[in-house]
Amino acid sequence: xxxxxxxxxxxxxxxxxxxxxxxxxxxxxxxxxxxxxxxxxxxxxxxxxxxxxxxxxxxxxxxxxxxxxxxxxxxxxxxxxxxxxxxxxxxxxxxxxxxxxxxxxxxxxx
Amino acid sequence: xxxxxxxxxxxxxxxxxxxxxxxxxxxxxxxxxxxxxxxxxxxxxxxxxxxxxxxxxxxxxxxxxxxxxxxxxxxxxxxxxxxxxxxxxxxxxxxxxxxxxxxxxxxxxxxx
Numbered sequence: 363x364x365x366x367x368x369x370x371x372x373x374x375x376x377x378x379x380x381x382x383x384x385x386x387x388x389x390x391x392x393x394x395x396x397x398x399x400x401x402x403x404x405x406x407x408x409x410x411x412x413x414x415x416x417x418x419x420x421x422x423x424x425x426x427x428x429x430x431x432x433x434x435x436x437x438x439x440x441x442x443x444x445x446x447x448x449x450x451x452x453x454x455x456x457x458x459x460x461x462x463x464x465x466x467x468x469x470x471x472x
Numbered sequence: 473x474x475x476x477x478x479x480x481x482x483x484x485x486x487x488x489x490x491x492x493x494x495x496x497x498x499x500x501x502x503x504x505x506x507x508x509x510x511x512x513x514x515x516x517x518x519x520x521x522x523x524x525x526x527x528x529x530x531x532x533x534x535x536x537x538x539x540x541x542x543x544x545x546x547x548x549x550x551x552x553x554x555x556x557x558x559x560x561x562x563x564x565x566x567x568x569x570x571x572x573x574x575x576x577x578x579x580x581x582x583x584x
Contacts, residue, residue, distance in 0.1 A: 394571050405563055405575040406515060449515070453571065457528040458503060459517040460565075460573060 365389060366463035368450050374469045379440045383466045385433040385450030392461075394453040395426055397435050399446045400465060406449055409435075440470045474498045476576035478564050484582045485554055493549045493579045495564030504547045505565040505573060506539065508532070515563065521547065554583045 368385045375381050395412035410417065412424040412433055423436040433450055450463040477496045485491050497504050506518040519539055520528040526539065536558075538550045547566075551558055559582050565573040 396572075403561070403580075405577050407575070408572055411572070457520065458567075458571075459505070459520055459528050459530070460507075460515075461517070462515040464514040 365461050366450050366452060368448075368463040368466045370464060370466060372467040372469055374471065375440055377440055377442060377470055377472050379470070380436065380438050381440060381468060382437075383435045383448055383450075383468075385435075385463055387431050387433070387450075387452055387461075389452075389454055390428075390431060391455035392431075392452045393455055395424075395433055396451040396453075396460075397422075397424055397433075398449040398451050398462075400449055401446050406451075406462075409448070437468075440468075442470050442472060444468060445470045476564055476566055476574055478562075478576040478579050480579060481577065482580045482582070484584065487556055487583055488553050490550065490552050491554055491581065493551075493562050493564075493581070495547045495549070495566075495576055496545050497547055497564065497566030498568075498574060499545070501566035501568050501574075503527075503567045503573075504541070505567075506549045507563045507565060507575075508560040509563065509578075510557075510560045518549070551581075554581075556583050559583045 397409040398406040399409045400406045412426045416425045421438045425434045447465040447467045449465045479494045504521040509515045519533045561578040563578045564576040567573045
């Protein structure tokens, strides 16, 4: 099983749509969880950290289920500017290196 | 807002040559990292650096690679005797005591 698995997509949605991305991870001892966003040929940028209780930042909501080793990201009222690749990222038990999923591509159209 | 910077933005080299990729982390950050991303693939961890020494490295980071913090601001990745498969985007990242890592814009390395 891959360390971090994501549906690669692409997800093609109209403006205003709600879209959800899922991610599973294999190491139950993983410590920290994040969603990063990556635009084409650019660096990953932190979108939000993911907490066990779930957390929201504007139109974005992240959930973590440690028992199922599952992370989700919900984007409401999609904007054209949300078009990007969304990376599920975690930090393992040992050390501080980040472990990346391959990403899910979102394309929002008008 | 402080940013991680990297130079050059694009480096083209011949197979077998040595390259040095440079990074200036955010000034009050304590931990420094190199990652790489081969085109179309996921971002992969190479090495982390703390308190002037390597704290972690991946299987990718073999004897071909080395890192250095030659002064108070720069953090470099040296790749000796480059191979075609070293062609990738190389990202530097830094973080303070807290968990969040901030990435630089990357150096695109092309090995011919």
